[in-house]
Structure formats: C-alpha cells, structure tokens
Amino acid sequence: MIDSIPDLIDKTFPIPGRFRGALPSDIAELSRLLTNKRGDRSLSYLTRPNFLSAYLHYFLPWNLYRLCLLMPVLNLRLNSGDTITDLGCGPLTFTSALWISRPDLRKLPLEFNCVDRSGPALEAGKKFFKALAAADNNSTCAWKINTIKEDLDIRQPKAARKRKQASLVCAVNIFNEIYDSLSHSDTEGLIKMSANAAKLMHNEAEKDASILTVEPGVPQSGKFISFLRGAFLELGRAPVSPCTHCAACPFISGYTKIIKGRNWIDTKKRWCHFGFETYDAPKKLRDLSKAAKLPKERLVFSYLLTGAQTKEINAKARQTSISENKKNENGGARVISDAFLLPENLFGRYACSENGLILVTGNRERIEELNSLSHIPQNRLVEFSANNQYDKKSGALIKGVK
Numbered sequence: 001m002i003d004s005i006p007d008l009i010d011k012t013f014p015i016p017g018r019f020r021g022a023l024p025s026d027i028a029e030l031s032r033l034l035t036n037k038r039g040d041r042s043l044s045y046l047t048r049p050n051f052l053s054a055y056l057h058y059f060l061p062w063n064l065y066r067l068c069l070l071m072p073v074l075n076l077r078l079n080s081g082d083t084i085t086d087l088g089c090g091p092l093t094f095t096s097a098l099w100i101s102r103p104d105l106r107k108l109p110l111e112f113n114c115v116d117r118s119g120p121a122l123e124a125g126k127k128f129f130k131a132l133a134a135a136d137n138n139s140t141c142a143w144k145i146n147t148i149k150e151d152l153d154i155r156q157p158k159a160a161r162k163r164k165q166a167s168l169v170c171a172v173n174i175f176n177e178i179y180d181s182l183s184h185s186d187t188e189g190l191i192k193m194s195a196n197a198a199k200l201m202h203n204e205a206e207k208d209a210s211i212l213t214v215e216p217g218v219p220q221s222g223k224f225i226s227f228l229r230g231a232f233l234e235l236g237r238a239p240v241s242p243c244t245h246c247a248a249c250p251f252i253s254g255y256t257k258i259i260k261g262r263n264w265i266d267t268k269k270r271w272c273h274f275g276f277e278t279y280d281a282p283k284k285l286r287d288l289s290k291a292a293k294l295p296k297e298r299l300v301f302s303y304l305l306t307g308a309q310t311k312e313i314n315a316k317a318r319q320t321s322i323s324e325n326k327k328n329e330n331g332g333a334r335v336i337s338d339a340f341l342l343p344e345n346l347f348g349r350y351a352c353s354e355n356g357l358i359l360v361t362g363n364r365e366r367i368e369e370l371n372s373l374s375h376i377p378q379n380r381l382v383e384f385s386a387n388n389q390y391d392k393k394s395g396a397l398i399k400g401v402k
Helices: 003-012 021-033 048-075 093-101 121-135 185-205 219-234 283-291 323-329 365-366
Strands: 083-085 110-116 142-147 165-173 205-216 237-241 276-279 298-308 333-334 340-342 344-353 356-362 379-385 397-401
Touching: 003 048, 003 121, 003 283, 021 048, 021 283, 048 093, 048 121, 048 205, 048 283, 083 093, 083 185, 093 142, 093 165, 110 121, 121 142, 121 323, 185 205, 185 219, 205 219, 205 356, 219 237, 219 298, 333 356, 344 365, 356 365, 356 379
Parallel strands: 083 110, 083 165, 110 142, 165 205, 356 397
Antiparallel strands: 205 298, 237 298, 276 298, 333 344, 340 344, 344 356, 379 397
16 A cells, blocks of 8 residues: 555645646755754744645655554554544654554544644645545545644643543654754753653553654664653653663663673664665655655664553663563564674674673574564574673674574
C-alpha cells in the first residue's frame, strides 16, 4: 500500500500545472527551515500554502515510509474502544501509518485524538486519511478521528485538557522542533526538556498505557531519547523497545557498569538510532527527492516505546531486565548498525544490551540476516572466547551469534 501513497497524495492534493514546477524548490526551502535554518522558521510554518503543499507531497510520504518500517517491530497492544492520543500529529501522519502498516486493526473500533497547532495541517490530514481509508475497498473504517487545534507547551506540562487519558500516547517529530534551539553542549537543558516531555505524555496516558516517541536519527535526538528514557523510569514507566533492559543507558554518560575493570565507550561518537536503505521506497517519491536535490539513500530515526506505569522502578530493578521486558524481548540485544567486514572473513554488527555496547560477530549470512532494529535473544549470543575480548575501535564486548 505504501507504493501507492505518492499517487494518492497527488490525487487528494492536486497542484495546478503552473505551480507544479515550483514544488522541488519549495521542498528544498522547507527542508532548510527544518534543519540548518531553524532559527528563521516560524512555529506556524505549515499555515503557508506552499510549505504545506511541500510537506504533504514530500515529508508526509517519507515520514509514512519511515513509520511503516518501525511499526512491525512494536508491540502495540490495542483493544476495541481504546483511545490513541497523537501529540503534534501534523497531517495525521501516525494515524495514517498505523492504518497502512496494521491492516488487522482497521475494523477495530478505536478513537484518535489528533492534536496539533496548525489548523490547515489538521484539515489536510483529515482529508488524506479519508482518501486513504476509502482506497481500501475491503475495509470499513471503524476509527473515530478527533482533530484538536492546540498549542502544546513542553515547558509547563499539564494534565490532559478535557480529554480522557489514552491507551496509547505518541509524539512523532515534535520535540526536535523545541530542543534543537538548545546548544548541543547544554546537557542540563536537554535533561530538563526531556523530563518535561515525559511528564507531558505521561499526563495524557492511562496507567497501563504505552507511550511512543519517534525523533530524527541525529546525535541531538539520540541524546534526547536517552534522557527521555531516564525520565520515564523516574515516572515508573520502563522501556519496552528498543531497549532490552532497564540498566543505565550506555549512550548518555558512558556505561557506568565496569566489565572486568574496563569502562565502556566514547559516547560523543555514538547515539541511539537506526538506519535503513531506501531502495524499495516508491520510485515517484525518490524521483521527487532528486528533483529537490535531497536524495534519500538512507532513513534514520531514534525512538522509544515505554510500557505500563508501576509503583516504583528502584535502583536494583534498573540493573536487570524487568519481567515485562523479559516477556517481550527475552533480554538479549538490539542491533543498531549495518553489517561490516571484520578480519578472518567474519562480519559484525553493533548491538545494545544490558552489558552495554556489544559487537556481534559471525559468518556473513548469519550477520546479514540481522537487520537494524532486529532483536537477538539471549540464547543466540555466545561468548567469543573464554577470555572476554573487546573491539579496539569502540571498546564493545565481542560476542558471537548462533
């Protein structure tokens, strides 16, 4: 279904021929405003028709493609009558991605509270989702969509505004618009902002809810996600994915646990993110990217899914895998890199585990079957040798994979 999205967007939001030629340059300008010219961007940039059009034809389909890579690995437990609150939803990106990637949910009665500051983006999202649902002739849409125009304030997180707490709260590509104004050396500011973001989402969520945050896969976003993980632990919500453990995050201050007298990695060069090649993205979308001189050969993102709130997650619990994680992930490790060649005809990938960063090694076939985001169960990891060995480049503990 993802292959038909560019055509569906063109049909739903047609651009008159005389304006079509300006689309690539509008995309390029909006991209600059979203990245290295953030200081020149108004928070209401999606109210400008040319930027909204550029967003819908370029950023929306790429964000859908990215989320549809992520959704299959997430344990989103949704039941009939559940409510999903999407903070900073834009043109209903998450709701549309869930429809595309989870056809099993399409006939399940669900209610969506889609919250954003931009009225035009919300209206465009309603129009697109209606077209998306109508394109599936085999499904009757049982979802109720509520669009809510509201300006979220991360600096002063409050309780949900006249809406019931949700079974799933998500925030996709919203917080980077705020924390990127911070200096990359302002660690204390980033920690405070992540704590506020956690409280904002926590206040919208039921006790047993899941909370999903997805951000761009750049270093500042990876640091934010790591601090957000710690903030949720303080609120009694443990990470379910991508983390396979509740131990200290290796990516924020260096892994604090000492392994046989050895500290862990230089965190300045590493952050939690996942990357994918885009060779199977819709050709029409790849062609538009080239026309805007923004070719996308890879997509990267950072994300965090947390589970139900418990009374307390104490220091002891944070050093071991909690029962929910053991049930869902069976400990083990999460792959966070592409495959690369090692000496002696071995191949490797980096992965994150409760022992910190590990270098997983094996023959080419075995390593290449493990894509970025793959979970490796504990019973598939074996000691590389009787005496622990470490990767000279990263300091990671080396383990083989069955």
